[in-house]
Amino acid sequence: IVNLAGGSRTYLKVDVALELSGDKGVESELEGKLPMIKDTILMVLSEQTPDSIADNKGKLRLKDELLKRINMILKSGKVMNIYFTSFVVQ
Numbered sequence: 001i002v003n004l005a006g007g008s009r010t011y012l013k014v015d016v017a018l019e020l021s022g023d024k025g026v027e028s029e030l031e032g033k034l035p036m037i038k039d040t041i042l043m044v045l046s047e048q049t050p051d052s053i054a055d056n057k058g059k060l061r062l063k064d065e066l067l068k069r070i071n072m073i074l075k076s077g078k079v080m081n082i083y084f085t086s087f088v089v090q
Contacts, residue, residue: 002042004089006049015086016041018070018079026077033073040069050089059084 004010020026030037044066052058063082071078 002046004048004050004053005046006051008050010050011090012045012048012053013086013088013090014045014084016066017083017085019081019083021077021080023077026074029074029076036073037070040073041066044069053089059087 001011001013004012018030020030044062048058048062053062063084066082067079070082
């Protein structure tokens with residue numbers, strides 16, 4: 001759960017699933033860097049405004065940004081896709 005940008009009292013609750021490449025070692029690298037990855041996800045999410053993620057285009061842009069930022073952290077593999085398994089703005 002993160003507060004959204006824009007000065008309103010709006011928050012986002014999202015559950016994320018990551019699809020990893022088949023490279024050996026990517027799971028262990030991901031686990032070792034999990035605090036950095038979680039922090040990156042929280043920072044990117046908290047930069048969003050309610051309007052920027054209101055439609056599917058906005059959610060796709062958010063996924064692209066998360067993919068880019070997470071893959072910058074990983075060295076031996078990469079995240080192929082991000083799935084929002086829950087997405088609630090309130």
